[in-house]
Amino acid sequence: MNSSLFKIQHKDTRTRARAGVLRTSRGEIHTPVFMPVGTQASVKTIANQELFEAGAQIVLANTYHLYLRPGEEVIKEAGGLHSFMNWNKPILTDSGGFQIFSLAKLNKVRPEGVEFQSHIDGSRHFLTPEDVVRIQCSLGSDILMPLDECVKYPVEYAEAQKSLELTAQWAMRSKKAWLDGGEKTPERVSGILFGIVQGATFAELRKQAARELVDMDFPGYAIGGLSVGEPNELMVETLRQTLPLLPEDKPRYLMGVGMPLDLLEAVSQGVDMFDCVVPTRNGRNATVFTPDGTLLLRGASYIRDFTPIDEKCPCYTCRTHTRSYLRHLFNAGEHLAGRLASLHNLTFFIQLLGSMRRSIEEDRFIEFRRDFERRFTQVSTGDKE
């Protein structure tokens, strides 16, 4: 593992926020970064060309979903996932652990791996941590995630502890499979494997998980098992306890988070990478983000609102259409509505992380955060959610 894969370019002087760059064989990723989620090899409703224009540096895809459909072999024959979806920037693949434990039916965990039934057709599958690494190598992923057991919230300490032991063993086996895989599949060498810190909301378990994973020396660390239903303060608290345990010089990825204020908090604590379905999911449900908070575009107050979602937003939606038109599209059930709103939201999140990065470089992250929060959360007379 070459730790120079990740370089911190500037540390904020008053918080733990940092601006960095993560090198991959498919280009550099400037952090902090927001990664759009393309679960099934498609960021929902959005074309690649639009992702480029929105400034996306990397997208996510999901190993569980792609393993089931279209299958490892099809993507391998296509020349890997980048070629299959014609996306030539980096791709991070989630292991699918979360999906196996939330989406698949009848999952059964054994020390060797996990047995589950496909949520699509009920077919039975058994995947080991080694399989999951191998599949991600086949996909040609740039950043791989190991299979882990995801516990629900709330969970008893004993159960979380037991789960963590398994996850630690699996992490070890994943790393070995990843290192070994290099000889067998040449494309593997381009991807790096992150360790995932679990431990629910128990400080002691998070500490233990972090220690074990750091001992294994991964090129990067993810924090999993947050934003799964726990109160926001508990997430923030867990983050505060966990992050200082991770090495400064490795990238840190907070999985599945989150809303703008969560992103600001996490960046202030030193998180570098984020993914979340909020921009696209909320977009399809008519909720759009602006510096002045969110708007629910179905609201009656937009019937005659002939201004864009955000006058200063550079996205196609804001350059082209009014809130009135977008409201009409949502009300009329037009598919274009969700697409245009998703594109705007993705642009908003990508730009937000870009702005955070610049503010870190210029040692004004605290001011940026304060101003953003003040404006974003102010109560207006509009149709705020």
Added chain:
Amino acid sequence: MNSSLFKIQHKDTRTRARAGVLRTSRGEIHTPVFMPVGTQASVKTIANQELFEAGAQIVLANTYHLYLRPGEEVIKEAGGLHSFMNWNKPILTDSGGFQIFSLAKLNKVRPEGVEFQSHIDGSRHFLTPEDVVRIQCSLGSDILMPLDECVKYPVEYAEAQKSLELTAQWAMRSKKAWLDGGEKTPERVSGILFGIVQGATFAELRKQAARELVDMDFPGYAIGGLSVGEPNELMVETLRQTLPLLPEDKPRYLMGVGMPLDLLEAVSQGVDMFDCVVPTRNGRNATVFTPDGTLLLRGASYIRDFTPIDEKCPCYTCRTHTRSYLRHLFNAGEHLAGRLASLHNLTFFIQLLGSMRRSIEEDRFIEFRRDFERRFTQVSTGDKE
């Protein structure tokens, strides 16, 4: 009515096909032309930018739908339909007659107009032919259609005859309203009103309708009431009987038609304008058009087909993605699938009409048609529909 609004640039020497240009205040339309359907002020799933790139010269919108939602006043306040949807090329608005008789509940026809219940919320409405012209003037339509009564197929002669008499009276009143409207609504002057020839599949009634409408001297003529369930041969036959009755020097618009072979037949008989939901509706259902026929992209034969839908197609979809990827998107239920397929199909239809036009200009329409038909209908071993 200035008949120089439409100019025939070239007549095919061996068929009745013609290449022309229709001038509107928002630009010229080169005919024969395919007009994408944007019923609710949106061509389903497609952004304006993509319509431009696909070569769309004009789009359709529907008066019935827009009258109900978002309503005449909202669009008027937006500065008209072009401004509302930010489309600065011509727009043709259908009167909504067809929708009132097919979509609305409990419609009741009276000599003055038609009473109906909204299909959206059940609210009661009464619209006269004058109202329908006024609404289209408010929208700022470039080509207006008069309210007509649309009979179902099959229909008895006596019923079709009675309906036709009403439609003729409404056409007369529509024309008067359109001429009068010029003084009241300045924007009106830019739009032209077409007459719609009805008469079901009865040659005698079509003849009568054409004669009456030609006497009223409209700037263009539409042929309605076809492609409503009648056998294809009956549509072709009716077209053959009707078209020669219309003045050579006016544009002719065949409403709601159709499939590529129908378009070739109609152009050979002298039709200039077409609209149809086939490219978008079929696209959303995974059916795409190619010079070699249609493909149902869900088919298993595309699982490992890493070629584009059509190698020679200039559309974004064909430049970017493979059949294998598109099949995956359809199978995975990704919204992007229908969008990409719709974009390709629209490009295919627009290009098909453009190719017809060039072949007319070069006196090789018959050869173009023969070659297209031979290739399009040949039986291959693929997953043709």
